[in-house]
Amino acid sequence: MSVTVDLDDVDRRILSVLQNDATLTNQELAARVHVSAPTCLRRVRRLIEQGVIEKQVAIVSPEKVGAGLTGIVEITLDVQAAERLAEFEAAMARETAVTQCYRVSTGPDFVLVVQVPDMAAYHALAHRAFTAQGNVRNVRTFFSVHRSKFDTRVAI
Incomplete structure (x- = not known):
């Protein structure tokens, strides 16, 4: 059974932006979600470690x-x-x-x-x-x- 992870507003903004474009640099992502680059990097790493972000992939046209x-x-x-x-x-x-x-x-x-x-x-x-x-x-x-x-x- 999967456990739901508590997400705050910053986490949700990060996930929303990354779902549209996972190719952004950490600096670009931080600017879009209005947090510092170190905070953004720490948040993304935590989301990956917790399994919220499963993969970052390219979607190929079949x-x-x-x-x-x-x-x-x-x-x-x-x-x-x-x-x-x-x-x-x-x-x-x-x-x-x-x-x-x-x-x-x-x-x-x-x-x-x-x-x-x-x-x-x-x-x-x-x-x-x-x-x-x-x-x-x-x-x-x-x-x-x-x-x-x-x-x-x-x-x-």
Whole structure:
């Protein structure tokens, strides 16, 4: 179970700015959130140590790198014992085409987001990661025809 971290106004301002642009220097960030550079650096380090900031990454356009087919996949397992759920999650963690994996309630056991170059790549993924697994009972995939919103920001 995750523990919520208490954030003050300065922490929230830092997180808000960094969610828009994590490439800022510490001095630029400090100026935007109206604190000194040493205070800003100390705050960012604490947010990283506490796990509030998980990663600082570049968001790559799937279409520009040849992975423009997005699939939203529902997976239902035959056996939902804790170790079988964990086995499936571990297998999905190894699949680079699986960009997100959620264990969900009421309905399928998992919802995945996958990014692949084309339908042939999806079929290869589906065979390797879903149908070849002995515990997968049902796979239902929806393919995106238009992405109207994509955001990585978390409301703070």
